[in-house]
Amino acid sequence: MLNITDRQFAKGSARLGRRDFLRIGSLCGLSLPSLLANLSQAAPGRDLYKKKSVVFLFLQGGPPQIETFDPKFDVPANIRSCTGEVQTNLPGVWFGGTFPQMAKRADRMAIVRSFATNDGGHNHIPILTGRHPSGAAMGALCSQGTGVIHPSSGIPMNTVIIPEAVQPDLKLGKPTVTFGLQRIEAQVAGAGNTGGLYRGFIRNGKAEQLANFNLKLPRDRFENRYRLLDKLDGLKRRLDETGEVDGVSEVERQAYDLLLRGVSDAFDLSKEDPKTIAKYDTSHLFNMRDYHEGGKYFLFNGGTEGRINKRLVDQLRWSNLLGKEMLLARRLCEAGCGYVTIVDSSWDFHGNGDNNPGTIVGMNALGNQVDHAVSAFLDDLEDRGMSDDVLLVISGEMGRSPVKKNKDAGTDHHGHLTPLLLAGGGLKMGQVIGRSDKTGHRPASTPYTPENLLATILHTMFDAAELRVSPELLPAELSKILLEGKPIKELF
Numbered sequence: 146m147l148n149i150t151d152r153q154f155a156k157g158s159a160r161l162g163r164r165d166f167l168r169i170g171s172l173c174g175l176s177l178p179s180l181l182a183n184l185s186q187a188a189p190g191r192d193l194y195k196k197k198s199v200v201f202l203f204l205q206g207g208p209p210q211i212e213t214f215d216p217k218f219d220v221p222a223n224i225r226s227c228t229g230e231v232q233t234n235l236p237g238v239w240f241g242g243t244f245p246q247m248a249k250r251a252d253r254m255a256i257v258r259s260f261a262t263n264d265g266g267h268n269h270i271p272i273l274t275g276r277h278p279s280g281a282a283m284g285a286l287c288s289q290g291t292g293v294i295h296p297s298s299g300i301p302m303n304t305v306i307i308p309e310a311v312q313p314d315l316k317l318g319k320p321t322v323t324f325g326l327q328r329i330e331a332q333v334a335g336a337g338n339t340g341g342l343y344r345g346f347i348r349n350g351k352a353e354q355l356a357n358f359n360l361k362l363p364r365d366r367f368e369n370r371y372r373l374l375d376k377l378d379g380l381k382r383r384l385d386e387t388g389e390v391d392g393v394s395e396v397e398r399q400a401y402d403l404l405l406r407g408v409s410d411a412f413d414l415s416k417e418d419p420k421t422i423a424k425y426d427t428s429h430l431f432n433m434r435d436y437h438e439g440g441k442y443f444l445f446n447g448g449t450e451g452r453i454n455k456r457l458v459d460q461l462r463w464s465n466l467l468g469k470e471m472l473l474a475r476r477l478c479e480a481g482c483g484y485v486t487i488v489d490s491s492w493d494f495h496g497n498g499d500n501n502p503g504t505i506v507g508m509n510a511l512g513n514q515v516d517h518a519v520s521a522f523l524d525d526l527e528d529r530g531m532s533d534d535v536l537l538v539i540s541g542e543m544g545r546s547p548v549k550k551n552k553d554a555g556t557d558h559h560g561h562l563t564p565l566l567l568a569g570g571g572l573k574m575g576q577v578i579g580r581s582d583k584t585g586h587r588p589a590s591t592p593y594t595p596e597n598l599l600a601t602i603l604h605t606m607f608d609a610a611e612l613r614v615s616p617e618l619l620p621a622e623l624s625k626i627l628l629e630g631k632p633i634k635e636l637f
Contacts, residue, residue, distance in 0.1 A: 193608045193618055194291050197570060198478040200485045201283070202471075202519070202539045203333065204511075204564075205324060206459075206492030207267070209545035209556055211585045212241040212508050213564045214256045217547070224547045224584055227554045228508045238577055243512030246520035252575040253523055253532070255636060257565040259579025259588035262543050262595055265560030267323050267493075269332045269542050272563070273486075275599025279622060280337030283599055284484035288343045289620050290607055295481035299408045301346040302483040305334045308464035310348035311414060311473055318437055318461025324490045325462075333486055345486060348412055348473075411480040414469060425521045427468035431510045436463040459501055462490040463510070468518040475525055478535050483606065489515070492541055496555025503553030504545075515539070523568060536570025536605050538598070547585045561587045565598070570605045572636040593633055600630030604637065 211217055216226040216239050229242030233251035240248045247254070262271045273282045284303040291302045307329065309315050322328060334345030410416055437460075467489055474485045492511060496503025519539070526532045544563040545556035562581055568574060582589040607619065609627045616624045 193611055194483070195606055195608060196481075196534070197606050198481075198483055198485065198535045199283075199287070199570070199602055199606065200471075200474045200478065200487065200522075200535060200537050202487045202489060202515070202537065203273070204492045204515070204539065204541040205269070205488055205490045206541065207265075207494075207543040207545055207558060208492045208541045208564050209494065209504060209508075210258075210562050210564045210581070211545070211547060212504060212512065213244070214240055214566055215258045215562075215564070215581055215585055216241050217583070217585050220547075220584055223549045227505050227549065228512065235575060235577070241508065241512065243508045244516045246516045250520060250523055253527075254566055254568045255572065255574050255576050255578060257567070257578045257593055257633065258581050259590045260540070260563050260565035260593045260598075261561055261588060262563045263560050265543050265558035267542060267558070269328070271595045272540055272542050272598075273332055273335075274337070275595045275602075277337070277599060277622070277626075279339050280335065281339045281343065282333060282335050282337075282345065282486070283602055284334075284345050284486055285336040285339055285343040286599075286623065287484045287602070287606055289339060290623050291483040293342055295483075298411070298480040300411055300477060300480040300482045302481075303334075303343065303345045304477055304482050304485050305329065305345040305347045306470050306473055306477075306485060306487045307347060307349070308462075308466045308470065310412070311466050311469040312464075315464065315466075317464065318458070320461040320491070321458050324459060324493075329488055333488055345484075408480075411476050411482075412473065414473060414476075417472065417476070421525065422469070422472065424525070425468035425472040425518060427514045427517050428465045430513050430517065431465055433463070433465050436460055436510070459493050460491050465510075465514060467514045468521060471518045471522040472525075475522060475529075475531075475535075478531065479529075494545060494554075494556055496549075496551055496553030501555065503551075503555050504549065505554045519568075526569060532569045533571040534569075536572065536602070537566075537568040538602070539566040540564060540598075559586075565593070567601075567636065572605065576635065578633060578635045597631055597633050600626055601632040601636060603627050603630070604632045 211224070211226050212228055216230045217224055218230070218239075226241050230239045231242055231245045231248045232239055233248040235251045238251060238256070240251070262268075264271050270276075270280070274280060274286075275283055277283075277286060279286070284305070288303040293302055294300070295302055307326070308317065319325070330347060334347055336343040336345075414422060467487070470487050470489075474487055477485050489511070492507065493501050494504045494507040495501035496506075519537070522537065523532070526535055540563060542563075544559045544561070546559040547556075549556055562585060579588060579590040579593065581587065603623065603626050607623070607627060612619060612624060612627050616628060618624075619627070
């Protein structure tokens with residue numbers, strides 16, 4: 146914990162040694178020595194960073210393309226959207242029936258209808274990493290260029306949001322490994338072989354975690370000690386006899402700055418205007434008890450006593466908190482966070498009656514929630530003048546087969562076509578990019594892939610033109626993508 150109570154320090158000693166730093170504790174899962182080492186090495190690409198943020202809303206489980214942003218009309222009934230269709234404010238463009246609010250804001254979006262992860266096995270790696278050979282999630286890759294900690298606010302630059310981040314007392318069930326926290330930690334927040342320093346910070350809702358951000362020493366006393374740094378000569382001194390760190394004055398200054406800026410405030414929704422919270426709130430859209438232990442577990446076909454007692458284990462991480470998660474993402478972007486991933490489980494609509502809901506049940510819950518939360522998010526960004534500063538990306542690890550397999554409107558895994566929607570970021574919005582075939586099975590125009598999405602994100606966050614002059618300003622793996630990768634060209 147950031148509990149600075151050392152007697153020597155409290156007496157006003159100008160000298161703060163290595164042992165004292167160690168006593169301060171840890172932040173974001175990093176030991177302070179690691180944090181200081183990172184801060185002492187400014188991100189090589191900071192001058193190329195455009196100060197833009199990415200919010201990736203990851204629809205975990207495989208959202209159906211026909212029910213989201215690519216409905217089909219002149220097709221058999223078992224292919225047409227089972228939730229209906231709604232016309233957008235773009236001529237000739239329709240969304241699935243659970244997205245009426247987003248449809249009114251389609252002019253602020255770009256829908257890619259020829260995007261595919263080409264993996265239909267709940268494999269998160271392609272979409273999360275852009276198939277980068279390092280195996281690092283895109284947030285980890287981006288933080289190599291932006292730095293791990295924002296230099297002004299102290300906010301982690303790569304953050305993963307789960308429902309527990311906005312409701313610490315939330316009691317979600319234990320799902321299968323496909324949608325469990327272990328997989329989220331390993332893949333969504335994973336840094337591959339780039340090093341643990343770049344892992345995404347997961348706010349888990351535990352009080353002791355936020356305590357790591359809270360300064361226990363009164364601010365005035367702490368600031369008095371901080372000002373001593375400016376009065377001292379010879380701040381360059383060794384932390385120990387090993388020569389581990391030669392000069393630390395600037396590192397010390399940055400560390401103190403980090404602790405003073407109240408990182409925890411960005412994660413605290415109680416600091417937000419209640420009217421704004423109400424605009425985002427999605428908890429009223431469905432009753433979580435219907436989706437978790439103690440509820441009715443989706444009574445297919447009216448259900449039977451035996452089926453009532455069955456657990457829909459894949460769905461136990463469902464929550465109705467997406468609105469507040471999106472609000473938290475906005476707060477983090479305001480504080481300077483470069484990459485925010487929101488994990489929305491579980492879009493797994495087989496509809497087999499054992500452990501998965503059908504498309505109708507799933508879309509009426511999760512689709513409506515995305516519609517409300519995303520619309521509130523886009524309006525909030527516009528009201529705050531942040532629309533060009535934040536790129537919203539919505540996708541999943543795969544899509545769903547066009548043909549519904551059973552009376553519960555279940556659909557199977559489908560890697561040949563995946564929903565992809567982008568909004569903001571200063572890119573060209575109000576358009577549909579590419580097209581799918583008549584049944585929504587495959588791209589019918591130039592296909593785009595996760596590799597193209599990664600290049601698009603990096604081009605949004607970093608200045609490729611400047612990089613061409615000085616390619617050494619970014620790590621080689623990022624420079625290669627920016628200089629050789631192919632972003633979605635219609636967006637630029």
